[in-house]
Amino acid sequence: MIIQRLPWAGIRISEGDIVIVIDPISRILEEFGGAHEPMYPLSFFGNADAVLITHLHEDHFDPDAIIKAYGAAIPVYVPNEVAETARAAGLTNVNGVAVGMSFEIGGDVKVTALPSVDGLGDVQSAWVVEGGGRKVIHCGDTLWHGYWWGFAKNYGPFDAAFLPVNGAVLRLPGMLPSGQPICLTPEQAVAAAAILGAVRLVPIHYGTMQNPPIYIETPDIADRLAAASEGKVNISMIKATETVTL
Numbered sequence: 001m002i003i004q005r006l007p008w009a010g011i012r013i014s015e016g017d018i019v020i021v022i023d024p025i026s027r028i029l030e031e032f033g034g035a036h037e038p039m040y041p042l043s044f045f046g047n048a049d050a051v052l053i054t055h056l057h058e059d060h061f062d063p064d065a066i067i068k069a070y071g072a073a074i075p076v077y078v079p080n081e082v083a084e085t086a087r088a089a090g091l092t093n094v095n096g097v098a099v100g101m102s103f104e105i106g107g108d109v110k111v112t113a114l115p116s117v118d119g120l121g122d123v124q125s126a127w128v129v130e131g132g133g134r135k136v137i138h139c140g141d142t143l144w145h146g147y148w149w150g151f152a153k154n155y156g157p158f159d160a161a162f163l164p165v166n167g168a169v170l171r172l173p174g175m176l177p178s179g180q181p182i183c184l185t186p187e188q189a190v191a192a193a194a195i196l197g198a199v200r201l202v203p204i205h206y207g208t209m210q211n212p213p214i215y216i217e218t219p220d221i222a223d224r225l226a227a228a229s230e231g232k233v234n235i236s237m238i239k240a241t242e243t244v245t246l
Contacts, residue, residue: 001134001246003160005238007039009060009205011138011162012048015131018106021045022052022127022138022162026065029058033211037240042069045241050105051076054116054140055124056085059209063089077103077111079125099125108132112155117145119170119182128155134246137196138162141183141205148195157197159246160236163189164205165225167218186224193233200234201225202244 004012010024024042028035042048042065051074053061063086066074072092083096097103102112109131116139118124126139137151141164167185171177183205184192193201203225210217218224222237229235236244 001132001136001159002243003136003202003246004045004243005202005204005240006042006045007035007037007240008208009054009141009162009164011202011204012045013109013129013131013136015109015129015134016106018109018131019046019048020050020052020105020109020111020129021048022129023054023060023140024048024051024066024069025059025062027062028209031211032059032209032215035208036210037208040240042066048074050074052111052127052129052138053078053086054127054138055079055118055122056082057118057120057122057141060140061086061089063091066091075105077113079113079123081123097125114151114155115145115147116140116142117147119143119168126151128158134159136160136162136246137198138204139164139192143181143183144188144192148192152196158199160200160202160244161193161196161198162202162204163192165189165203165221166206168209169216169218171213171216181218185218186221187228190225190228190232190235193229198233200236200244201229202236202238 080096164183167181
């Protein structure tokens with residue numbers, strides 16, 4: 001299994017002849033300060049056989065880019081509750097997936113939807129992808145939650161966990177600010193990866209957006225990951241376009 005980082009929170013999984021992309025995007029909206037790392041058209045990374053979307057926030061769901069790169073008819077899997085919204089964006093082969101449901105892609109890759117907790121209270125799923133004797137989990141932009149132990153018991157251990165690490169604090173118009181992170185901090189991501197029994201933590205969801213006071217990324221991410229992970233889990237901080245082989 002070969003994993004390639006896409007910008008922000010996206011990854012591209014190659015297992016044999018099957019290619020799956022999770023949360024692929026080609027832009028960051030200007031209200032979040034635009035992109036602070038290079039962005040690419042999805043076609044830059046090659047083909048895909050299926051798309052998995054954790055949730056429909058615009059920094060995780062880019063239907064125009066998906067259609068342009070892969071065609072409107074590519075199989076797209078989303079949480080069951082938001083399937084109609086995804087179809088309304090122009091995608092013609094949207095599959096709603098309930099939590100706990102598993103399905104196969106190409107006969108060689110198994111995907112399972114697990115619960116996840118979104119920082120704004122919106123519907124979100126985590127995805128477990130298995131193939132070639134390897135297993136990974138991608139958790140979107142999850143907060144800390146109590147599902148980690150159940151994930152480990154029922155689905156683990158994992159060869160890699162793709163977890164957000166930037167502990168971002170939001171201040172959006174019309175919302176009373178909480179001052180609390182809307183996704184995992186570096187220390188929380190390490191703790192989650194350790195509970196999951198992950199061989200390695202591949203950080204996602206960092207380094208791309210910073211637009212105070214609307215969007216504030218937590219500081220010193222790399223140093224904090226290194227300090228928290230010592231003796232617990234390996235960290236693979238790969239940049240967009242870089243790959244890791246499991």
